[in-house]
Amino acid sequence: MGDFVTVTIKKPRPEVGRTLRSVVLNIVFALLVLLLFAVDVVTGTYKLPIAWVYKALINAVVPIFKLPTDATLVVLHLRLPEAVSAIILGASLASAGAVLQSVLRNYLASTYTLGVSAAAGFGAALAIVLGFGGFVIKYHVPVITSPYLIIPMAFLFSSLAALTVYALAYLKGAAPSVIILAGVAVMFMFSMGTSMLQYFADNPDATHAIAMWMLGSLENVRLSYLPYMALSLLPIIYYSAVSAKIDALGLGDDVAHSLGVDVRGLRLTLILLTAFQAAAVVSFVGIVGFVDLVIPNISRLIVGNNNARLIITSTIMGADVTLAADIISRVLVPPYVIPIGIILSLIGAPYLLLMVITRSGRYEP
Amino acid sequence: MNLEVKSLDCGYRKKPVIRGVDLVINDGEVTALMGPIGAGKSTLIKCILGVTRRFRGCVCINGKASVTMSHREWAKLIAYVPQMPERPYAIKVLDVVLLGRLPHMGLRPGRRDYEVAYEVLEELGISHLSNRYVHELSGGQYQLVQIARALAQEPRVLLLDEPVTNLDLKYQVLVLETLRKIAREKGISILMSLHDVNLALKYSDRLVFMKDGKVVAYGLSPSTLGPSVIKEVYGVDTKVVWIDGGPRVII
Numbered sequence: 001m002g003d004f005v006t007v008t009i010k011k012p013r014p015e016v017g018r019t020l021r022s023v024v025l026n027i028v029f030a031l032l033v034l035l036l037f038a039v040d041v042v043t044g045t046y047k048l049p050i051a052w053v054y055k056a057l058i059n060a061v062v063p064i065f066k067l068p069t070d071a072t073l074v075v076l077h078l079r080l081p082e083a084v085s086a087i088i089l090g091a092s093l094a095s096a097g098a099v100l101q102s103v104l105r106n107y108l109a110s111t112y113t114l115g116v117s118a119a120a121g122f123g124a125a126l127a128i129v130l131g132f133g134g135f136v137i138k139y140h141v142p143v144i145t146s147p148y149l150i151i152p153m154a155f156l157f158s159s160l161a162a163l164t165v166y167a168l169a170y171l172k173g174a175a176p177s178v179i180i181l182a183g184v185a186v187m188f189m190f191s192m193g194t195s196m197l198q199y200f201a202d203n204p205d206a207t208h209a210i211a212m213w214m215l216g217s218l219e220n221v222r223l224s225y226l227p228y229m230a231l232s233l234l235p236i237i238y239y240s241a242v243s244a245k246i247d248a249l250g251l252g253d254d255v256a257h258s259l260g261v262d263v264r265g266l267r268l269t270l271i272l273l274t275a276f277q278a279a280a281v282v283s284f285v286g287i288v289g290f291v292d293l294v295i296p297n298i299s300r301l302i303v304g305n306n307n308a309r310l311i312i313t314s315t316i317m318g319a320d321v322t323l324a325a326d327i328i329s330r331v332l333v334p335p336y337v338i339p340i341g342i343i344l345s346l347i348g349a350p351y352l353l354l355m356v357i358t359r360s361g362r363y364e365p
Numbered sequence: 366m367n368l369e370v371k372s373l374d375c376g377y378r379k380k381p382v383i384r385g386v387d388l389v390i391n392d393g394e395v396t397a398l399m400g401p402i403g404a405g406k407s408t409l410i411k412c413i414l415g416v417t418r419r420f421r422g423c424v425c426i427n428g429k430a431s432v433t434m435s436h437r438e439w440a441k442l443i444a445y446v447p448q449m450p451e452r453p454y455a456i457k458v459l460d461v462v463l464l465g466r467l468p469h470m471g472l473r474p475g476r477r478d479y480e481v482a483y484e485v486l487e488e489l490g491i492s493h494l495s496n497r498y499v500h501e502l503s504g505g506q507y508q509l510v511q512i513a514r515a516l517a518q519e520p521r522v523l524l525l526d527e528p529v530t531n532l533d534l535k536y537q538v539l540v541l542e543t544l545r546k547i548a549r550e551k552g553i554s555i556l557m558s559l560h561d562v563n564l565a566l567k568y569s570d571r572l573v574f575m576k577d578g579k580v581v582a583y584g585l586s587p588s589t590l591g592p593s594v595i596k597e598v599y600g601v602d603t604k605v606v607w608i609d610g611g612p613r614v615i616i
Binding site for chain 1: 415416436437440443444446450451453454457468470514
């Protein structure tokens with residue numbers, strides 16, 4: 001036995017090589033995030049010299065430069081929130097998607113199929129419609145420019161959707177099929193609700209406002225929202241801690257149980273956390289899709305299915321892609337800013353098609 | 366350490382499918398669980414593991430009942446290999462075997478965990494596969510990987526549900542020989558369900574026959590098996606022949 005142990009230590013340990021590769025990759029992707037952030041803060045419709053932008057950012061931490069007030073305002077209250085929310089959006093949705101796909105054993109799973117985004121849309125629609133003199137109360141202040149009602153309503157209903165799926169899974173057994181069915185049912189329910197609101201409101205402005213909100217835009221994010229959005233990043237710590245247990249789920253529920261994993265509890269907790277991540281993000285930004293669906297699939301091609309690696313890489317790559325999408329949304333047709341939901345769909349849809357075409361039977365859903 | 370099952374009633378939903386099972390599996394021995402399809406072999410194994418609903422009775426290892434132990438403690442004692450294990454995509458063999466260390470490891474596999482994994486792969490003769498993706502392996506190779514994963518748990522009891530049913534003869538022999546060797550060398554108690562009577566006779570120390578959720582014959586060492594038992598359990602007329610000092614069943 002002693003001889004054998006000596007031999008093991010002398011051999012170059014393969015696990016060092018594997019981790020090294022993904023660490024290097026993650027560092028590269030993280031540096032890319034910084035680079036894209038630097039580019040994103042500089043792009044925008046309001047013309048500002050590049051140097052001023054960075055000076056304004058430094059000023060926010062250490063006031064050493066003298067700058068005109070409009071530059072400071074634009075950078076701190078427009079550019080910075082957009083860029084930071086892009087990072088938060090990408091990171092939390094991508095990590096949520098990675099976890100969901102592992103937990104539900106389905107590479108097409110996304111937070112959208114949990115019904116959370118559709119419910120947020122409904123909440124926002126309700127807020128908008130009420131503001132436009134819906135059935136009950138007439139507001140005289142145009143609510144569309146006052147987001148105070150929209151965001152809490154969106155979050156309220158997306159939380160409701162999350163809890164509904166959770167409750168159904170809790171009562172009927174946390175099998176992946178149950179969760180997916182419940183999520184899709186909730187999604188249809190709220191989508192229908194939104195359509196009904198638009199129809200009965202009978203107000204073209206309301207319909208327009210709802211449609212615009214649902215496209216997803218980073219422009220609506222204010223500096224003060226960022227701390228709340230950043231909460232959606234917290235579950236990532238938990239995901240990293242339980243990544244080995246999530247891997248065990250991939251071996252089958254019985255085997256996972258034999259390895260000491262609380263299969264039901266873990267699955268339920270993860271569903272709740274991913275739904276919360278989506279709710280926290282979508283309530284502020286609107287319905288943004290594809291990040292949670294596409295990014296984990298791309299990371300999987302690069303780092304494989306080991307969840308510890310998959311989650312981290314997806315998170316960083318999510319931030320990369322969303323920042324890139326934000327930059328594109330600003331430079332494509334200046335001075336218009338294309339809603340980020342559209343850009344992400346533009347990237348995501350062809351990618352999904354590509355996945356289908358190159359499927360060659362390799363993917364096991 | 367021995368595994369003891371006392372008056373076990375277990376099943377799904379409201380009704381027990383298995384009734385009044387009493388069983389003792391000794392360490393260092395391989396016990397073959399046999400019986401027709403639907404007799405309750407899988408259910409029994411899953412119940413011993415703790416996955417199926419237990420209505421009555423208890424499962425004890427060395428006198429300590431499973432309900433008195435934490436989930437993690439139990440996981441350190443019993444390992445399980447299902448009949449058709451799920452194969453995750455894009456995961457390497459070493460990763461799967463390392464998962465067997467879950468009951469022992471902290472957040473990440475440590476050096477000891479890697480050592481055990483390498484040892485186990487070496488013992489089963491599949492270290493050359495450690496960096497391959499599991500979805501590329503043949504059925505027999507993956508079965509060996511699963512057994513490696515189960516052994517990495519360093520269990521005292523190993524439960525296998527039809528480990529060789531879907532394998533070709535070469536792997537059937539390889540797996541069963543390996544299991545017997547492991548039981549002897551490590552003093553593990555092994556309970557496995559089998560369909561092939563002759564394989565059971567050659568590679569196990571004790572036979573248990575089940576039918577309709579009950580144990581019909583138990584603890585028979587292979588040398589005391591008679592055609593009457595097989596007739597009762599399977600309804601097939603057979604003859605017992607002695608070859609190379611061991612009994613074989615001819616249809």
